[in-house]
Amino acid sequence: MTIRLWSAVVALSMSVVLHASAQDANYPTKAITVVLPFGPGSGTDTTTRIITKYLSESLGQQFIIDAKPGANGSIAATTVARAKPDGYTLFATTNTTHSANPFLLKTLAYDPQKDFKAIARTGDLPFMLVVDAKIPVKSVKELIAYGKANQGKLTFASGSSSSHVSGATFARQAGLDMQHVPYKSNPPALTDVIGGRVTMMFVDILTGMPMVSSGDLRALAVTTKARSALAPDLPSMDEAGVPGFDITSWQGWFAPAGTPNEIVVKLNTELRKVINRPDVKAELAARGMDAFSSSPEEMDQFVKDQMTLWRRLVSEAGIERQ
Template sequence: MHGLSVLRGVASASFIGALLLATPDAIAQTANYPNRAITLVLPFAAGSGTDTTTRLIAKELGTALNANTVIDNKAGANGSIAASFVARAPADGYTLFVTTNTTHSANPYLLKTMSYDPIKDFTPIARTGDLPFMLVINPEIPANSVEELVALAKKEPGKYSYASGSSSAIVSGATFARLAGLDLLHVPYKSSPPALTDVIAGRVSMMFVDVPTGLPHVNAKALKSLAVTTKHRSKLLPDLPTMDEAGVKGFDITSWQGYLGPANMPKDIVVKLNAEIRKIVERPEIQKDLANRGMEAFSGTPEEFDAFLKDQLKVWEKLITDAGIEKQ
């Protein structure tokens, strides 16, 4: 792991400057990009929120670029397996990383050993939106609100547990326990789908899960949803209160999603990918389809994404420190 001072110290100008170093030869070599399949590496399992939304965007991206797109799910180690794989891949635009705050905001403060640098080892391409998280519980638990759940957990300390399949879920659960003054057992999983399975079966009490993964189970009455984790209500679930509104004051956690490549990707490939991804994400019908999958879609420039990534490191450092989570 490169020192966190390095993470904070890499200025946005260094990324922009690196893009401007593209030589005429390099531009000529990438003029026919892409001429073969593009692999999109994901840090989560099939069926996760990132997987669901990426498959929709990937299909459109393949059509726009006249190339096949292949989804490669490399779940495990809090996304480190996938992140390390992409960091060491050729920077030719044929191996891309579709990831979230798990690998690029939270892991530096959750893991004692890092096999990649979230800033130095990657090229930001485009942010694609946010994946709001919500608190869901097993329907057999006699609570229909966060307030009622807190009362139950306080009445029987240590009885209730929360599952996690991502860094957002880990931090959300620990933050809930701290802010509400609860004694909750943390049960970690490799990814969200198996974690949800155990919540549905009643083996674990509750979970903070991304909307695309959890909503189908809520609609099927296999889970009860109590609140969203964001500061403001989600446009996707306007009737669901925020954790803050529900009485857990100061709760504000957002999960983002975006596309990156290995460090030092050619500028023209970055520009081309960014332009196509933005056109896709900004299409009204695509935004509607992504909303139905639980994603608030929007985008921006590579430079904006680069600055956002560096800012999020500070945000998640505070969240994790405040939650009292020790590095594993």
């Protein structure tokens, strides 16, 4: 290669790098799509819409919500993993896709760690145990007694890994023979619980509380180790008679692997500003979410730790990979 040709190649390379750097610095310059693993009306859908409303104001661009429910969130996760890593396709997801699926599903078309770049953790969505209000039980102990008197006849619904693992864990610890009925997301599952087609389910407080307030469902306990400030009148499962029960759903944001660090840092900065606002925290708390933020590095380590935790939870629940 001649010196002149080499100089031209170097100049072109520098031009490309400088152009990319300028684009990153000006990010975002167009609408951003946020892919969700669950359908409309789910806790993830509701809280993400609140967060993106404020992000849109601070970043000056529209955020488009694209829900892709199904296959335990794998459809959505695979979509983002294969998306262009330019900051315009993001993933607002939960422990379902990034902690539990590797141990619930035999095959995954994505790698929760290698295919994504952590942006920030956004909070927790505590779950609660609900039953059809027409069932003659008003406590967890009464539900267990009812189940033992009707062995093999009770069912539990799930619309996420948290609801699935919680249901299987409860059945195993309580000594109940219960059939699992899976759904693409929690709202349609709750419809069948209310309709009496399914006995019970574990659901995030945000999604389930309106039906509890209306009297269509009866809430018996929360899944956190201690009582939740989001539903202080409900006992924990541990208090209610299932010792050591402690399962919580978390939320976080990711970008495809390869997304420039400058973009990730900018998104993290703006997300943290939004999440740490007292009015936003209050708005999310009113809908059942305990909101808080993290750095990308903290989120990355958290996901690694959660993989270890959910491997144990799935194993102890006796769930076989599907």
